[in-house]
Amino acid sequence: MKIICNGKEMDVKDSLTIEKLVVDLDLNPATVVVECNGSIVLPDNYAEQQLSEGSVLELIRFVGGG
Amino acid sequence: MLLVNEITYEFRDGLRVVDVAAKAKPGADLFIVNGHPVSSSFILEDGDSCWLIRKGEQPTADELERLLYARHSPGVHDKVKKASVGIMGLGGLGSPVAVALARVGVGHLLLADFDVVEPSNLNRQQYFIDQIGEKKTQALKYNLGRINPYLRIETVNVVLTEESIPALFNGVDVLAECFDGAEMKAAALRCALGPLKGKCFVGASGMAGFADSNMICTRKIRDRVYLVGDGETEARPGQGLMAPRVGIAAHHQANQILRLLLEVA
Structure with missing residues:
Protein backbone atom coordinates (compact mmCIF):
# COMPACT_ATOMS: atom_id res chain seq x y z
CA MET A 1 0.00 0.00 0.00
CA LYS A 2 1.02 3.61 -0.37
CA ILE A 3 1.38 6.13 2.44
CA ILE A 4 2.68 9.68 2.58
CA CYS A 5 5.55 10.11 5.05
CA ASN A 6 6.95 13.61 5.59
CA GLY A 7 5.50 14.68 2.28
CA LYS A 8 6.92 11.77 0.27
CA GLU A 9 5.04 8.79 -1.09
CA MET A 10 6.25 5.47 0.31
CA ASP A 11 5.40 1.91 -0.66
CA VAL A 12 4.97 -0.17 2.49
CA LYS A 13 3.61 -3.55 3.50
CA ASP A 14 -0.08 -3.85 4.33
CA SER A 15 -1.00 -3.81 8.04
CA LEU A 16 2.21 -1.99 8.98
CA THR A 17 2.19 -0.55 12.50
CA ILE A 18 3.64 2.84 13.39
CA GLU A 19 6.22 1.15 15.58
CA LYS A 20 7.40 -1.11 12.76
CA LEU A 21 7.65 1.83 10.34
CA VAL A 22 9.60 3.95 12.81
CA VAL A 23 12.03 1.13 13.54
CA ASP A 24 12.37 0.29 9.81
CA LEU A 25 13.37 3.91 9.25
CA ASP A 26 16.14 3.50 11.86
CA LEU A 27 14.47 5.92 14.23
CA ASN A 28 14.08 5.55 17.99
CA PRO A 29 10.34 5.48 18.79
CA ALA A 30 11.00 7.27 22.11
CA THR A 31 12.52 10.33 20.43
CA VAL A 32 10.15 10.76 17.50
CA VAL A 33 6.90 12.69 17.42
CA VAL A 34 4.34 10.96 15.20
CA GLU A 35 1.39 12.70 13.66
CA CYS A 36 -0.97 10.47 11.68
CA ASN A 37 -3.70 12.05 9.53
CA GLY A 38 -3.39 15.26 11.52
CA SER A 39 -3.55 13.74 15.01
CA ILE A 40 -0.71 13.19 17.45
CA VAL A 41 -0.19 9.52 18.27
CA LEU A 42 0.95 8.74 21.80
CA PRO A 43 3.92 6.34 22.09
CA ASP A 44 1.78 3.80 23.98
CA ASN A 45 -0.22 3.32 20.79
CA TYR A 46 2.67 2.91 18.32
CA ALA A 47 2.68 -0.89 18.59
CA GLU A 48 -1.03 -1.34 17.88
CA GLN A 49 -1.90 1.53 15.52
CA GLN A 50 -1.87 0.27 11.94
CA LEU A 51 -1.41 2.41 8.88
CA SER A 52 -3.80 2.17 5.98
CA GLU A 53 -3.71 3.06 2.30
CA GLY A 54 -3.20 6.81 1.95
CA SER A 55 -2.25 7.45 5.60
CA VAL A 56 -0.48 10.78 5.94
CA LEU A 57 2.34 10.66 8.46
CA GLU A 58 4.61 13.34 9.84
CA LEU A 59 7.63 12.10 11.79
CA ILE A 60 9.66 14.67 13.71
CA ARG A 61 12.89 13.31 15.12
CA PHE A 62 14.70 14.80 18.11
CA VAL A 63 18.32 14.54 19.18
CA GLY A 64 19.53 15.11 22.73
CA GLY A 65 21.35 18.15 24.03
CA GLY A 66 20.56 21.39 25.75
CA MET B 1 6.89 67.00 21.22
CA LEU B 2 9.83 64.91 22.43
CA LEU B 3 9.91 62.27 25.12
CA VAL B 4 13.02 62.75 27.28
CA ASN B 5 13.58 60.10 29.94
CA GLU B 6 9.84 59.46 29.62
CA ILE B 7 8.93 63.11 30.27
CA THR B 8 7.46 65.26 27.50
CA TYR B 9 9.68 68.06 26.23
CA GLU B 10 8.94 70.80 23.74
CA PHE B 11 10.33 70.27 20.25
CA ARG B 12 11.80 72.91 17.94
CA ASP B 13 13.59 72.58 14.61
CA GLY B 14 17.34 72.04 14.74
CA LEU B 15 17.39 70.97 18.37
CA ARG B 16 20.43 68.80 19.16
CA VAL B 17 20.35 66.06 21.76
CA VAL B 18 23.09 67.89 23.70
CA ASP B 19 20.87 71.02 23.92
CA VAL B 20 18.13 68.97 25.54
CA ALA B 21 20.65 67.30 27.87
CA ALA B 22 21.95 70.69 29.06
CA LYS B 23 18.50 71.40 30.50
CA ALA B 24 16.98 68.00 31.20
CA LYS B 25 20.03 66.04 32.38
CA PRO B 26 23.19 68.15 32.87
CA GLY B 27 26.33 66.05 32.70
CA ALA B 28 24.73 63.33 30.58
CA ASP B 29 27.34 61.55 28.47
CA LEU B 30 25.28 58.80 26.85
CA PHE B 31 22.50 59.73 24.47
CA ILE B 32 20.02 57.17 23.17
CA VAL B 33 17.41 58.16 20.62
CA ASN B 34 14.65 55.74 19.59
CA GLY B 35 16.57 52.82 21.05
CA HIS B 36 19.92 53.64 19.43
CA PRO B 37 22.99 55.46 20.79
CA VAL B 38 23.79 58.73 19.01
CA SER B 39 26.47 61.44 19.22
CA SER B 40 25.90 64.62 21.22
CA SER B 41 25.39 66.67 18.03
CA PHE B 42 22.54 64.43 16.80
CA ILE B 43 19.66 66.58 15.56
CA LEU B 44 16.32 65.50 16.92
CA GLU B 45 13.06 65.16 15.03
CA ASP B 46 9.59 65.77 16.34
CA GLY B 47 8.27 62.70 18.17
CA ASP B 48 11.70 61.29 19.05
CA SER B 49 12.13 59.40 22.27
CA CYS B 50 15.43 60.18 24.08
CA TRP B 51 17.20 58.69 27.02
CA LEU B 52 19.93 60.78 28.60
CA ILE B 53 22.26 58.87 30.88
CA ARG B 54 25.15 59.93 33.10
CA LYS B 55 27.52 56.96 32.95
CA GLY B 56 28.44 55.55 36.32
CA GLU B 57 25.58 57.34 38.09
CA GLN B 58 23.42 55.02 40.15
CA PRO B 59 19.89 55.84 39.00
CA THR B 60 16.98 56.06 41.40
CA ALA B 61 14.76 52.98 41.52
CA ASP B 62 12.12 54.98 39.70
CA GLU B 63 14.45 55.80 36.81
CA LEU B 64 16.10 52.41 36.62
CA GLU B 65 13.30 50.40 35.10
CA ARG B 66 12.87 52.94 32.30
CA LEU B 67 16.63 53.13 31.69
CA LEU B 68 16.92 49.34 31.43
CA TYR B 69 14.79 49.51 28.33
CA ALA B 70 16.44 52.57 26.76
CA ARG B 71 18.05 50.44 24.03
CA HIS B 72 14.81 48.72 23.09
CA SER B 73 13.05 49.90 20.00
CA PRO B 74 9.98 51.95 20.92
CA GLY B 75 6.88 49.84 21.51
CA VAL B 76 8.74 46.69 22.55
Missing part, protein backbone atom coordinates in the same frame (compact mmCIF):
# COMPACT_ATOMS: atom_id res chain seq x y z
CA HIS B 77 8.72 47.23 26.27
CA ASP B 78 4.99 47.70 26.76
CA LYS B 79 4.21 44.47 24.94
CA VAL B 80 6.81 42.23 26.57
CA LYS B 81 6.17 43.62 30.05
CA LYS B 82 2.65 42.14 29.93
CA ALA B 83 3.81 38.79 28.56
CA SER B 84 4.51 35.49 30.27
CA VAL B 85 6.90 32.79 29.08
CA GLY B 86 7.34 29.28 30.47
CA ILE B 87 10.80 27.72 30.28
CA MET B 88 11.05 23.95 30.65
CA GLY B 89 14.59 22.98 31.61
CA LEU B 90 17.14 25.47 32.92
CA GLY B 91 20.36 24.16 31.41
CA GLY B 92 22.41 25.25 28.41
CA LEU B 93 19.31 26.35 26.54
CA GLY B 94 16.92 27.40 29.29
CA SER B 95 19.28 29.52 31.36
CA PRO B 96 20.47 31.76 28.47
CA VAL B 97 16.89 31.94 27.13
CA ALA B 98 15.81 33.20 30.57
CA VAL B 99 18.68 35.73 30.75
CA ALA B 100 17.84 37.12 27.30
CA LEU B 101 14.14 37.40 28.12
CA ALA B 102 14.92 39.05 31.47
CA ARG B 103 17.15 41.60 29.76
CA VAL B 104 14.46 42.37 27.23
CA GLY B 105 11.95 42.79 30.06
CA VAL B 106 9.47 39.91 29.65
CA GLY B 107 7.29 40.61 32.66
CA HIS B 108 6.54 37.10 33.88
CA LEU B 109 8.77 34.04 33.67
CA LEU B 110 7.80 30.56 34.83
CA LEU B 111 11.01 28.56 35.32
CA ALA B 112 10.96 24.77 35.69
CA ASP B 113 13.77 22.35 36.49
CA PHE B 114 14.31 19.59 39.06
CA ASP B 115 18.10 19.64 39.19
CA VAL B 116 20.86 21.38 41.12
CA VAL B 117 23.83 23.33 39.74
CA GLU B 118 26.89 21.12 39.35
CA PRO B 119 30.40 21.86 38.04
CA SER B 120 29.90 20.35 34.57
CA ASN B 121 27.05 22.81 33.96
CA LEU B 122 29.35 25.81 34.09
CA ASN B 123 30.83 25.30 30.60
CA ARG B 124 27.59 26.64 29.08
CA GLN B 125 24.95 27.49 31.67
CA GLN B 126 24.24 30.83 33.33
CA TYR B 127 25.32 29.94 36.86
CA PHE B 128 28.38 30.64 39.01
CA ILE B 129 30.85 28.53 40.95
CA ASP B 130 29.46 29.72 44.28
CA GLN B 131 26.04 28.36 43.25
CA ILE B 132 27.16 24.73 42.92
CA GLY B 133 24.68 22.59 44.84
CA GLU B 134 21.84 25.12 44.71
CA LYS B 135 18.57 24.32 42.97
CA LYS B 136 18.74 25.68 39.43
CA THR B 137 15.32 27.29 39.82
CA GLN B 138 16.47 29.31 42.83
CA ALA B 139 19.95 30.10 41.47
CA LEU B 140 18.56 31.34 38.16
CA LYS B 141 15.82 33.36 39.82
CA TYR B 142 18.50 35.08 41.89
CA ASN B 143 20.73 35.74 38.87
CA LEU B 144 17.84 37.15 36.84
CA GLY B 145 16.93 39.42 39.73
CA ARG B 146 20.42 40.91 39.59
CA ILE B 147 19.92 41.67 35.89
CA ASN B 148 16.36 42.96 36.07
CA PRO B 149 14.56 43.25 39.40
CA TYR B 150 11.26 44.32 37.83
CA LEU B 151 10.13 40.86 36.72
CA ARG B 152 7.73 38.39 38.28
CA ILE B 153 9.58 35.09 38.38
CA GLU B 154 7.86 31.88 39.45
CA THR B 155 9.68 28.59 39.84
CA VAL B 156 8.59 24.96 39.67
CA ASN B 157 11.06 22.52 41.16
CA VAL B 158 9.75 19.21 39.81
CA VAL B 159 10.57 16.59 37.22
CA LEU B 160 8.28 17.54 34.34
CA THR B 161 6.37 14.82 32.51
CA GLU B 162 4.23 14.68 29.40
CA GLU B 163 1.24 14.41 31.74
CA SER B 164 2.13 17.38 33.99
CA ILE B 165 3.26 19.90 31.34
CA PRO B 166 -0.18 20.96 30.00
CA ALA B 167 -1.64 21.99 33.35
CA LEU B 168 1.54 23.69 34.60
CA PHE B 169 2.06 25.81 31.48
CA ASN B 170 -1.49 26.37 30.29
CA GLY B 171 -1.38 30.03 31.34
CA VAL B 172 1.79 31.21 29.59
CA ASP B 173 1.84 33.10 26.29
CA VAL B 174 4.84 31.19 24.93
CA LEU B 175 6.31 27.87 26.02
CA ALA B 176 10.05 27.24 25.55
CA GLU B 177 11.22 23.62 25.41
CA CYS B 178 14.78 23.66 26.72
CA PHE B 179 15.20 20.05 27.82
CA ASP B 180 18.44 18.14 27.45
CA GLY B 181 16.98 14.70 26.73
CA ALA B 182 15.49 13.85 23.33
CA GLU B 183 12.60 11.89 24.86
CA MET B 184 11.32 14.91 26.79
CA LYS B 185 11.84 17.14 23.75
CA ALA B 186 9.52 14.84 21.82
CA ALA B 187 7.07 14.69 24.75
CA ALA B 188 6.96 18.50 24.95
CA LEU B 189 6.18 18.82 21.24
CA ARG B 190 3.39 16.26 21.60
CA CYS B 191 1.94 18.50 24.34
CA ALA B 192 2.17 21.53 22.05
CA LEU B 193 0.46 19.71 19.17
CA GLY B 194 -2.03 17.92 21.42
CA PRO B 195 -3.41 19.19 24.74
CA LEU B 196 -1.79 22.64 24.36
CA LYS B 197 -2.73 23.05 20.69
CA GLY B 198 -2.79 26.73 19.75
CA LYS B 199 -0.14 27.69 22.31
CA CYS B 200 3.00 29.38 21.00
CA PHE B 201 5.86 26.90 21.34
CA VAL B 202 9.59 27.13 20.62
CA GLY B 203 11.65 23.94 20.97
CA ALA B 204 15.20 22.99 20.09
CA SER B 205 17.03 19.96 18.70
CA GLY B 206 20.61 19.65 17.46
CA MET B 207 23.20 22.09 18.81
CA ALA B 208 26.08 19.97 20.17
CA GLY B 209 29.75 20.25 19.30
CA PHE B 210 31.36 23.00 17.25
CA ALA B 211 29.95 22.41 13.78
CA ASP B 212 29.11 25.39 11.56
CA SER B 213 27.11 28.02 13.43
CA ASN B 214 24.93 28.64 10.40
CA MET B 215 23.55 25.10 10.40
CA ILE B 216 21.42 26.23 13.33
CA CYS B 217 18.19 27.74 12.15
CA THR B 218 14.63 28.42 13.27
CA ARG B 219 11.94 26.46 11.45
CA LYS B 220 8.20 26.96 11.65
CA ILE B 221 6.70 23.48 11.73
CA ARG B 222 3.08 24.40 12.48
CA ASP B 223 1.11 27.54 13.16
CA ARG B 224 2.78 29.11 16.25
CA VAL B 225 5.11 26.10 16.67
CA TYR B 226 8.83 26.50 15.96
CA LEU B 227 11.91 24.29 16.24
CA VAL B 228 15.44 25.66 16.52
CA GLY B 229 18.70 23.81 15.84
CA ASP B 230 20.37 21.82 13.09
CA GLY B 231 18.19 18.78 13.82
CA GLU B 232 21.23 16.49 13.70
CA THR B 233 24.15 17.15 16.03
CA GLU B 234 23.38 15.10 19.07
CA ALA B 235 25.11 15.37 22.42
CA ARG B 236 27.14 12.15 22.72
CA PRO B 237 30.62 10.99 23.72
CA GLY B 238 33.09 12.93 21.57
CA GLN B 239 30.54 15.63 20.72
CA GLY B 240 29.86 17.61 23.86
CA LEU B 241 27.68 20.62 24.52
CA MET B 242 29.49 23.94 24.64
CA ALA B 243 28.56 27.52 25.34
CA PRO B 244 28.96 28.99 21.83
CA ARG B 245 26.74 26.66 19.85
CA VAL B 246 24.18 25.93 22.56
CA GLY B 247 24.09 29.68 23.12
CA ILE B 248 23.37 30.29 19.43
CA ALA B 249 20.42 27.89 19.62
CA ALA B 250 19.20 29.44 22.89
CA HIS B 251 19.26 32.91 21.39
CA HIS B 252 17.45 31.68 18.29
CA GLN B 253 14.80 30.48 20.71
CA ALA B 254 14.76 33.74 22.66
CA ASN B 255 14.44 35.81 19.49
CA GLN B 256 11.64 33.62 18.16
CA ILE B 257 9.85 34.00 21.50
CA LEU B 258 10.26 37.78 21.25
CA ARG B 259 8.90 37.72 17.70
CA LEU B 260 5.86 35.76 18.84
CA LEU B 261 5.27 38.18 21.73
CA LEU B 262 5.55 41.14 19.35
CA GLU B 263 3.23 39.35 16.92
CA VAL B 264 5.60 39.55 13.98
CA ALA B 265 5.85 35.76 13.61
